[in-house]
Amino acid sequence: MAQTTTYVEAPDTVAARPPASARLDAARYTSSEFMRLEWERMWTRTWLLAGLELDLREPGDFFVFNIGPESILITRTRAGEVAAHYNVCQHRGNRLTTEARGCVKAVTCPYHGWSYDLDGRLRAVPDADRFSQGIDRDALSLKAVKVELWAGLVWVNMDPEASPLADFLEPVRDRLLPYHFERMWLAKDQTVRLDANWKTAVDNFNEQYHVDFLHPQHASFVDCCNAANLLFAGGHRGVEVEGYVVNPRYPIPDELPPLLRGSIAPLGMDPADFRGRVTDLRRAVQKRKREIGARLGYDYSGFTDDQLSDVWQYDLFPNVIMTIQPEELWIMRPRPHPTDPDRCFFDKWTLRAPVHGQAGGTDIALGTGDKPAATSVRPTREEFDQDDVIAGKYSMTITIDQDIHYLRQMQAGMHSRGFTRAFLNDDESRVQHFHDWLDAALGGD
Ligand code: FES
Ligand SMILES: [Fe+2]
Structure with missing residues (x-):
């Protein structure tokens, strides 16, 4: 019984694996100098997840992606293309919009009224004849x-010379295709302001070592002790965890624990059938989903048996964390603060697979395929502080809330004169891998 780590060989188009040499010194998480290096050499040169296409349904729809000190405006143009521009007016540098999203006929600067078309083209300047x-x-x-x-x-990618997105995603793309993220609809949109460096948040999701201690409830529905860690070229990571099982570190119970009983109820399965055979549940769920998937409204045809029962987490370099099941996807995205290495913004989108034949019009498809019903309402973004989570005013699910409790203490500890650098074990291989690729992006010095 142990976790495994596998390095998945890279396609030829992707850079060779860097040496496992990144040292996780405290300054990496706390210093303004390191933050500046990251900005100049990494954030401004890599592909970044800016947002969801469902926010760009019609011409004129826009959203703003704020990342570090930069702000990028993404629009659906009249021609139906998606365009991205720096959110800054060319007259005197004002931010064009401070709205997170919306729909406009043109982008008009609120300062002196310069107006730009949705494709970024300057179209109107008040008193144009005064520009002699x-x-x-x-x-x-x-x-x-x-x-x-x-x-x-x-x-988006701020580097005009960047290679195509397909090259960037190639090491992991095929594994994610069966889930059809583009068909999913947005159920929740949340951002929490954290007193932690963005990498402190990334690291948290890159190891299962803390699960038994921090998330005791996991022992009754997943097996993190035998997690399969995957390392990919480009700094991407994955971990595959069996679901509908109990933690084999503890005695196997005779009855299904309450969380598992609850999770099989929608499948019409009877917990009594698994008395004395709890370990048979995972295979039984796979079989059951195949049998009644269509009746429940889900299309499971593209999935392997393991995908039907298990929880995958795939993390894309540098800051995208995806927890994936056939029916639900969480995308989490820590974004660096504009100036402070001790703070970040942590976004979480909760997306769900469409259920065919479902009544009601609240589903919003993620892609541009099916148009939502006229009554569809996009959930507004909830924005809150770490203290609101600790006080129980907001929740990102119990598991994430438990993580959030500790991130500020991690960040504070790294400022201590009594701490030099992290000391990782074999099961923290994804943490090491991420930092090795970060170092490669920063130029190794
Ligand atoms: S700064 Fe935008 S119109 Fe003047
Ligand atoms: Fe956690």
């Missing part, structure tokens, strides 16, 4: 950012 030097509309149009779509997700 002339107005060069090409030079004064919004500054573009590379943008690409994949699986209902909108990605």
Whole structure:
């Protein structure tokens, strides 16, 4: 009984694996100098998940992606394309919008009224004749950012020379295709302001070592002790955990624990059938989902048996954490603070697979395939502080709340004169892998 780690060989298009040499010194998480290096060499040169395509359904729809000191405006143009530009007016540098999302006919600066088309082209300047030097509309149009779509997700890259998104995703893309993220609808949109470096949050999701201690409830529905850790080129990571099982470190109970009893109820399964044979449940759930998936409204045809029962977490470099099941996807995304290495913003989107034939019109598809019903309402983003979670005013689910409790203490500890650097075990291989690729992005020094 042990976790495993496998390095998945890279396709030829992807850079070779860096040496496992990153040292997790405290300053990596606390210093402004390291934060500056990350900004100049990593954030501004890599593909970043900017948002969800469901926010760009119609021409004029836009959303803003704030990352560190930068703000990027993403629009659906009149021609139906998705465009990304720096959210900054070319007159005197005002932010064009402070709204998180919306729908506009044109992008108009609130300061002096310069107006840009949805594709970034400068279209109107008040008192244009008072610019006696002339107005060069090409030079004064919004500054573009590379943008690409994949699986209902909108990605941007601030490096004009960046290689295509497909190259970036290649090491993991095929494993994620069966889930059809682009068909999912948004159930919850949350952001918590954390007193922790963005990497303190990433590290938390990159090891199962803390699960037995911090998340005791997991012992009654997943097996983290035998997690399969996967390392991919490009710094991506995965971990596959068996679901509908109990933690084999403890005596196997005679009856299904309450969490498992609750989770099989929607499948019409009887907990009494598993008295004395709790370990048979996982295979039985796989079989049952195949049998009645269509009746429940789910399309399970593209999944392996393991995918039907298990929880996968796939993490894309640098800051995307995805917890994936056929019916539900969480995308979590810690974003660096503009100036403070001790703070970050932690986003969580909860997405659900469509249930065919479901009554009601509240489902919003993630991609552009099915249009939502006219009554569809996108959930508004809940924004709150770490203290609101600790006080129980907001929740990102029990598990994430438990993690959030500790992140501030982790960050504080790294400022201590009594701490030098992290000391990792074999099961924290994903933490090491992430930092090795981060070091490679930073140039190794
Ligand atoms: S700064 Fe935008 S119009 Fe003047
Ligand atoms: Fe955790």
